[in-house]
Amino acid sequence: MTRTTPERPASVEAVLPELAPYRGRTTRLHPRPGRPGLRDSHVGGPMLWPYGDPWPVCSEPHQLESEGYAPDEVRSARAAGTRPLSRPWPRGTSREGGPAPLVGLAQFFRRDIPGLAPGPDNADLVQLFRCPFAHTPHLERRYHLRWRRAAETERAERFLMSPPEVPLLRGENELPQPCVLHPEEVDTYPWAEGDTLPAHLIGLIDAWDDEQTGEHGPEAPSYQYDLSIPPGWRVGGFPSWASTGPMPVGCAACATPMLLLLTAEGTETDGGSHSWVPLEDRDPSMRGPASIRGGSSVSQPTGLRFGRDRDLHVFTCPTDPGHPPQWLLS
Structure with missing residues (x-):
């Protein structure tokens, strides 16, 4: 069975056109x-x-x-x-x-x-x-x-x-x-903190988040949780920095900025990221977290844990993939 990410609660580039040049692609692996x-x-x-x-x-x-x-x-x-x-x-x-x-x-x-x-x-x-x-x-x-x-x-x-x-x-x-895996490519956008994006663009994102909270309350969509980076195992795209904040990742052999090869996570969803749960794992008659079906086979399918429920990011050198990889928990 395929896995299909629901449409985002808002179109990223419709509400923030300045993010278009920063759009990337990541492959969600959807392990089950x-x-x-x-x-x-x-x-x-x-x-x-x-x-x-x-x-x-x-x-x-x-x-x-x-x-x-x-x-x-x-x-x-x-x-x-x-x-x-x-x-x-x-x-x-x-x-x-x-x-x-x-x-x-x-x-x-x-x-x-x-x-x-x-x-x-x-x-x-x-x-x-x-x-x-x-x-x-x-x-x-x-x-x-x-x-x-x-x-x-x-x-x-x-x-x-x-x-x-x-x-x-x-x-x-x-x-x-x-x-087994159910790979699916989706659009992704950088984590908005520190120098991951220009300061004025992070300010626009923060203002949009505040506006959503003011209109819709604590259940409002947010950029970090709902629009930028999907949770779970994925290949390519951008790292999330929820626990540590952004960190520079340079190759120890040649100092080249490294690229994200893959991300491993112990959980595929949590209270803040439920909007990413695939359509095939939902009850269409219900909304929000209550619609998610499958229990731990959807929320924690691999049985693994990385750190204190963090993401394991694996980085490799784009100049020479044979250079030592870097491992970061964030």
Whole structure:
């Protein structure tokens, strides 16, 4: 089934014509629980990983864990609609240090995802991983990108069907729920704060927001929530800066301003962004948040969490995609 973003509560360029030069495109991925295959773009499904290729690991010291959640028990609990129980760390296994096998979060093929930027040597398959443990002293997380050429990878004789896993995860939201994708391109506009747009244009946006609130009260549409950047997993477009405020993102290797490759989120909607929920996930007889159907399969389909319910922005260098990516939570 396709997913269709509803028309915006107001036409951005009709109310703010000055924003036309800043219009961009982003591909909303609309993950929904399902059974993706090796050769599909997905969140949480099986990685297209040739048998014999070393699985990525994290060898840095980790926060000491005393208990956690067994991956198979998390899967079983989700299938049964229950919550898994935490377990004490098994005796005889290391609770810190490495190497710890990374968790495969997602893979995207350019053939499936409009707007997905090419990788090094024109690689057209990108795979996203995360260390299942936190890193001291600030409980930081480690992420990893693996770029591949899809056609070459698909010619492998065998594929890894059971990747290595740690015995316990620090939280059940470390393991992604397998999700199929429903890519949809939509218009997007920059976050309006700091130097993301000219100051006079941000002033016009603020004035429009105030006017809407004065006319329609607290349920009035706003630029940040309803007109600029959609929530959820997406590729390309502009980063949202709700938690941190705008931050410069320069390539550590060449200082070139980096571009947003993708955004991962734990939630697809919240109280302020419900206007973006697709038509197919709504009851047409109702309005507003009450019209949203599907429960957690729509609001939190991947079962993941990034920071304290933030966005994970992955940036790459437009000059050389082989330069190290940047990871920001905002």
